[in-house]
Amino acid sequence: MGEIRIRKYDHLRDARRFAALNYRTFRDSIPAEEPVDEDDFKRHHQWLLSHFAPHDPQRNTVLVAEIEGKYAGHCWVGRQTDFFTQRVDPWIFDLSVAPEFRRRGVATALHRAVLELLRAQGQQLVGLQVMAHNIGAAKLYEKLGYRPRAISLKKKL
Numbered sequence: 577m578g579e580i581r582i583r584k585y586d587h588l589r590d591a592r593r594f595a596a597l598n599y600r601t602f603r604d605s606i607p608a609e610e611p612v613d614e615d616d617f618k619r620h621h622q623w624l625l626s627h628f629a630p631h632d633p634q635r636n637t638v639l640v641a642e643i644e645g646k647y648a649g650h651c652w653v654g655r656q657t658d659f660f661t662q663r664v665d666p667w668i669f670d671l672s673v674a675p676e677f678r679r680r681g682v683a684t685a686l687h688r689a690v691l692e693l694l695r696a697q698g699q700q701l702v703g704l705q706v707m708a709h710n711i712g713a714a715k716l717y718e719k720l721g722y723r724p725r726a727i728s729l730k731k732k733l
């Protein structure tokens with residue numbers, strides 16, 4: 577298996593692969609028991625991409641991982657305002673690795689590179705959300721040093 581190369585996102589080159597992998601991850605984030613209209617979700621995903629603008633380096637940081645020239649994964653970081661404190665901190669919107677490149681350290685390498693950039697910008701905290709059913713991602717994030725700050729709950733009516 578080839579070396580992992582981390583580089584900045586290039587919209588012309590990466591937009592299609594970024595959107596496809598991000599779509600899968602965001603779609604899979606919706607718990608199976610919640611009804612989803614696929615066309616609505618597709619439209620919503622287009623809106624998310626235009627609103628949260630991964631292509632805008634003034635607002636977001638996106639790194640891409642390549643292995644032997646192939647798009648292996650990405651990490652998309654924006655900003656999130658804390659509900660209680662109004663503090664604005666970096667927030668990982670998406671850390672995704674293509675299925676064929678998983679369990680080879682790609683997410684760990686992307687995360688390391690993103691943290692280096694954030695530290696260089698003087699940032700002190702970074703957050704993210706992981707869905708309760710996403711056990712693999714929860715294990716990854718625990719290994720990377722994240723600890724729960726809130727637990728969001730839902731109940732059937």
Ligand SMILES: CC(C)(COP(=O)(O)OP(=O)(O)OC[C@H]1O[C@@H](n2cnc3c(N)ncnc32)[C@H](O)[C@@H]1OP(=O)(O)O)[C@@H](O)C(=O)NCCC(=O)NCCS
Pocket residue numbers: 601669670671672673674677678679680681682683684685705706710711712713715716717719
């Ligand atoms: C979660 C995800 C990003 C992990 O990417 P990855 O490149 O395979 O992760 P790494 O190889 O860096 O894993 C590092 C460690 O995290 C843990 N880990 C990663 N994936 C895991 C899984 N599916 N199950 C259990 N532990 C896992 C392991 O401890 C792993 O170390 P090991 O392989 O030596 O056991 C990848 O599975 C993915 O893209 N999933 C779909 C998208 C997603 O859910 N993203 C997170 C939500 S934003």
